[in-house]
Amino acid sequence: MTADRTSALLEDLNEEQSEAVLYQSGPLVVVAGAGSGKTRVLTRRIAYLIAQGVLPEQILAITFTNKAAQEMKSRIYELIGETASGMWISTFHSACVRILRRHAGRIGFTPSFSIYDDSESRRLIELVIAHLNMDHKRYSARAISHIISASKNDMYSPASYLGKASNEFEKSVAAIFFEYQKRLRDANAFDFDDLLLKTVELLKSNEDLALAYQERFYHLLVDEYQDTNRAQNELVALLGAKSQNVCVVGDSDQSIYAFRGANFRNLLNFQSMFSNAKVIVLNQNYRSTQNILDAANAVIEHNESRVKKRLWSALGPGEKIKIFRAGDERYEAAFVANEIVSLAAGKITSYADIAVFYRTNAQSRAIEEALVDRNIAYKVIGGIRFFDRKEIKDILAYMRLIDNIRDEISIRRVINVPKRKIGAKALEAIERYGEENSLTFYEVLLDIDNCPLPSAARSGVKKFLGQLELLRDLRDLPPKKIMEDLLDVTSYREDLLEEADEAGPLANQAMNRLEIIDELMSVAMEHEDLESFLSSTALLSPSDDLKSGNEAVTLMTIHGAKGLEFDAVFLTGMEESLFPHDRAMSDPEELEEERRLCYVGITRARKYLYLTHTYTRTIFGRTLDSLPSRFLRELPKDLVVDMSIHAVRASDTFRDAALFTDEPEGVIFGMGNASAMAGSRYSYSDIASRSYAEKTFTGSNRNHTKADVRRDHTPGEMNPFKVRDVDEINLFRVGDKISHARYGQGVVKSITGSDGDKVAVISFLDHKERKFLLAAAPIKLLQ
């Protein structure tokens, strides 16, 4: 390669980055802090390798999500063009599926195996528990599936799990584990964990294959290595054993998936796996302002078990971090929405540069409502996957069966969809017959004439099998064609159309489902063959739904935000028990993971960072007082500005009123937004744009029923303000700006009654009007 092209690849790289790109061969660890340009390093390194004569086929690049893989692919295409095709850039799971599809026969599966997601695997475990006559209360499928999954992530087989089982419970779990694996095999199916595990197993038990892949993937590059689990780590060890050309990139401070088996020590211990691995550290951050980095550094330094490092930026201090404390989650949401309006009116040109993060998906709702109110386009990433919807699962089950008729879970799912008179009783009879004659579920269906059943159910089964027979002939057609035919053959679409024609509340739902089916159809069109369609739909995650370029604010969990960046970031729900989450607070290791999560959240922001929290929050129907997150306390005071309203903080009801004692430097919330607020008020009832906002909502189809009117203020619960006398009451005039302890800022619309009975109607930021007795309302005049 010419010196020119090399220097083009190194352009705008710093010394360490260049070193990582150029490092010739042998194991390499790039310890890459947040925003330190690791994707740039990875893509340039790949381009450089190819320029050096490495064939694209010899490169395997592993990313964390399909979305990240897509991103990396397109960036490499930009660098080297078509040469890049032929290179494997995928997630661990997708890569394993590709390998398994080729060699499944070697481990007793066929290439058309099904992939069970969590809910399907749990369903199978339920069946096993019932089959073994175990008490389903004592052995909940949820808990057992957790245990089995964790064991698999640690590479335990049923036998080795039994070996270390020390009590009755664990022995029973082992029994379930054994039967579960048998049923998976009978169904020709892998669960998510098996995709990794069985690939390792395949390569370990077939030296020729191991050698072939070791030679084929002469260069291995793995991103986000801190989030690999044991199986993934072993796979890397296995594939890299011969060439030793393994480059892993990661940041142990950003390890946030321990709950599903990830172990950041895989990154720290990489050198013990590949001795004489070269270590390169990237500490310069190109993303965020120094204030944001200082905040992130300060928080993460509270973790005991970590390797010390400090990010720095050349971008200057930038703005301070804004803290806001709201009465409740609706006010918090109103604040976020208002700030977004004001950001978009000035500092930030596109909604796409703004993101709102939260710890749990359930928190999105209040924020969505506030955004809808202000007519701000948004998209929610995560929550329930598109592919988790009922109708999608039904159709996919049929498509799977066309490929893999032994798939018991899919058979059970659709054998009676549409209705074929095969109910619970019939299924029981089929199971019993199978047990008595040692037949798998599918084998009983083939022998249905001999199975004792009501005749209606028997002919239902025959009808089902007949339809499948018909559909299986279409196996080699494009997935879109298959899907169309199956909708016809099963009358699935017809039934929905009928339902949609009928009047009543169901019609709307049916219409909605038809639309969703159309969406699936367009996904099917992107694939040429059934198996590629099935593989990719099985492995897509909610974050893969993220479409770029949309002019919309992004809402997602902090987990979902990994690897992304935005000009402005709102970290909401910064409260004890929520973030750090209740379930993580008692265990120091889990608490440190929460802190890493916080670190990840903070470092997503380029320029503007907001941290918000509330006085009270309603979770699962209960309203609870909330305390500020300990992570807020860990922020150096000189980096933050408190935008909360003084009146609210004066309350002695709240134990932590002294958390931020500095005078706020910023304007009291709302002042800067007055015009924006007035503007949005008129667009509130704009139905057309509202439905746009809902359309952009890609995650689920939750309806936006406004949360019902809030219960009236309960005396004593939160009334930090004393009862007023007549003189004080008379200070309030129509048009006055006030702030309310719970609902925040508002304007007095009218006052009726006299003296101590005066009642004010106040309009709040959420555009709702509420009535208050002036003598007692927890409000305070502003200005």
Place this chain on the structure above:
DNA sequence: GCATCACATGTTTTT
């Protein structure tokens, strides 16, 4: 076998 209702139940993060 299926629809409907009441109740309970469990709720972090996700490849």
Place this chain on the structure above:
DNA sequence: CATGTGATGC
């Protein structure tokens, strides 16, 4: 709160 499950009645 919202979803799922279980019991009841048709």
